[in-house]
Amino acid sequence: MKDSDDIPSAGRRPTLADVAHEAQVSVPLVSLVMRGAPGASPANREKVLRVARELGYVPDSRARALRRGRSHLLGVMFDVQQPFQADVLESIYSSAELAGYDVVLSGITETRTEERAVSTLLADRCEALLLLAPKASRDRLAEIAARLPVVVVTRGVRHADISVVRTAEARGTRLAVDHLVSLGHSRIAHIDGGPAPATEQRRRGYRAAMVRYGLDPQVVHGGDAERDGTLATEGLISQAIPPTAILAFNDRCATGVLDALHRAGCRVPEEFSVVGFDDMHLAGFSHIALTTVRQDAPLLGRMAVERAIDRIEGRLIGAGPDVVVPPALVSRATSGPLLENPEVPPVAKRSRRHLARPVG
Amino acid sequence: MKDSDDIPSAGRRPTLADVAHEAQVSVPLVSLVMRGAPGASPANREKVLRVARELGYVPDSRARALRRGRSHLLGVMFDVQQPFQADVLESIYSSAELAGYDVVLSGITETRTEERAVSTLLADRCEALLLLAPKASRDRLAEIAARLPVVVVTRGVRHADISVVRTAEARGTRLAVDHLVSLGHSRIAHIDGGPAPATEQRRRGYRAAMVRYGLDPQVVHGGDAERDGTLATEGLISQAIPPTAILAFNDRCATGVLDALHRAGCRVPEEFSVVGFDDMHLAGFSHIALTTVRQDAPLLGRMAVERAIDRIEGRLIGAGPDVVVPPALVSRATSGPLLENPEVPPVAKRSRRHLARPVG
DNA sequence: CTGTTAGCGCATTCAA
C-alpha cells in the first residue's frame, strides 16, 4: 500500500481538477497546458506537466469533444477479413494523423453487419465517414450522407452527396484482358464479384475489352471471398470447352480459383492462367506469385482522408468529382502463354494431384 | 413549406432537447424512451420514437458515457497486417456484443506505434484493454495494468495485474517437432520471432522437444513478418549442411520461408519441409497448403472478453490464472517424409528460377 | 407517469 494520498491507481481516474488541486493552480490553466495552448508561465507549465505525469492524468477525449462541439474523428468502416483493406487502413491512419484527425475503426465481421458498424460510428459523433467497399444500397448510403460527409472508397456510387474515391476498375479488368490476350488466350472467363461493390465496373471493363478483341465474354457469378472463386471454377472446368484463362473478381477470389484448379490437378499457368485484382500484400510472394491488377492502396487511403477533411472543413461543398486512381497490371507466375496443345484429356478424367504445388 | 426548425439535415445534429421540443415532452422522458427504460406511457413512448426517427436522432455515446460514469467500452489493440488477429477480432466482437459491451479498435501499423494505440484507448476511457500480441516491455504493460484491467492475448506475461489468454505455445512447437521427427527429419531448424511476443515460449518448446529426441536444436533469428522468414531461410540454405525441415515462428514468417525456398529452386516438401504457426485463414487453401500449428482464435477471443468483463464487473480480483488454450497440428502439403537422397547438389549451385520477385 | 434540478470532465468565454 502507498503512503501518499495521490495516485489513485485503483480508484477514480484523475481529472483536470485533480491535477489542478495537486499543482495548486486553477483548472483552466491545466487545460491550457495539457493541450499545448499559449498563455501559461514556463514555471507553471512545467509543474503542471510534472504533476499530470505523476498522477497518470489522461485527458478524456469524450469530455473534450463534448465541450468543443467537435470530435475531430474520422469514422472508418472496413471488413476485418479483407487483407487489401488493411493496406488502405495503414494509409488512412497516417494521412489522418498528419491532418490532425483521429480515426475510429468499425469492423464488419461474419456476425457484425454494415448497419451496426455505421450506427456505432454515428453514435461516436464522427465528423465524416469513410466506407471501404460498402455493400449497402445507394439509397441507404444517401440517407447516411444526408447526415454527414460520406466518402465511399473502392466503389462507384453516383450521388450528389457521396464522395467517391476509387480505382479505375473497368480499366483494371481491361488491362487484365490485354495481358491475357497478349499471351495468346482467347477463352477468357470472368468470375464476377456477385453482390460485392465494384462488380459492375469490373465486369463492364472485361466485357468491353473482350468485345473489342472480337472474343466472346463469359461471365460467371462469384463473390469477394475464396469459396466464391472455388465454386465458380469447379463449374468452369467441367464445361465441354473450358476457358484457358480466368480473371477473378479479386485476389481472395483468385485464391479460391487456384485452390480449385490445384485440387482438380490442373497446372497453372500451363493449362490455366489466373489473374486477380487488388494486389493484396500476400499476392507478391513467389510461391503464390499471383498475377493481378494492383490497386494503389496508399493513394486511395490518402485521397479518401483528404476528401473527407475538405468537406468537414468546408473547403469542398457537395461530394466533389470522383477521385479515380489508375490501376496497374502486375505480371507474376499464375499467368503464362497459351500452349498449343488442344489434346489434353478432359479435366474430369485426369487423376487428381495431391500435395504438390501448382507454380513452376 | 415547413417552419424553420425542422430536420436540420445539414445543420446541427438533433439532440434530446430537439426531440423533446418537437414531441412536446420533457427531456428526461425522451431519455427514458431512447434507452428503453420503463416509466413512460405507451402513447408518449410511441410519439417520442416517431419524432426521434423523423429527426434522425442518434444518441451521443460520449455524452451518455460521460454522464453515466461508465463507457461500457472494451479497447482492443491489434496489428492491422496480422491476418490471424483478424480471426481473433471476429470472436471479440461477437463475444462483447453478447455481453453488452462495445468494442473500440486501435490498430498498429508501420507508422502507428503501440504507445499511440494504447493512449487513444486510454483517452477513450475504455474500461479494459485487450492487447493482441503486444510487444511492449513487461514493465510498460504493468504500468498500464495499474490503471485499468489489461488482458494480454497471445503472449505470456507473468505479472499480478495482467490477465493472460494464450495458446500453449511450447506445446505447439513441440507438436511441430513431433510431426517432423515422425516424418524422419532430424535436422530441424527453428526461425524464431525475434522481438515478437511468444518467441521465447515457442523456442523453448522447440528446444525441449529436440533435446528429448537427442537432436541438435538450431535456432536462427527471425520475426513475425514475411521478410524475416525470407532472410533467415537464405542463411539456412547456404549452410554447408542445411536443415531438412524449417519450423517458422508463424504463418507469415513461413510464407517468407516458402518464398525464399521457391526462388532458390528448392522443392517443398521433397527437399524441405516447412511448418508455420497460427493457421491463418489463408493457410488452408490447397495451393498454399501450409502445415501449421493452429491456434484457436474463436476461443482466444471469447476467453479474453470474458476475463476482461469479469474484472470490470468485480467478479475477478487481480489477473486470475492464465487461460491456456491447446494448439493443434494441422498437417498439409508443406511437410513430407524425409527422402533418402543425400546426393542433391548444393542449393547454391543450382540454377535459380526466374519468377517475378516479391513486391517490396 | 412526468417535469425539475443537478452535474459528469472539459474548454471557452470573460473579468481580475
Added chain:
DNA sequence: TTGAATGCGCTAACAG
C-alpha cells in the same frame, strides 16, 4: 498570466 462562471448532451436523483 490567472481564475470564476457557463454549458456541451446526457442521465440520475428527486419532486410534483
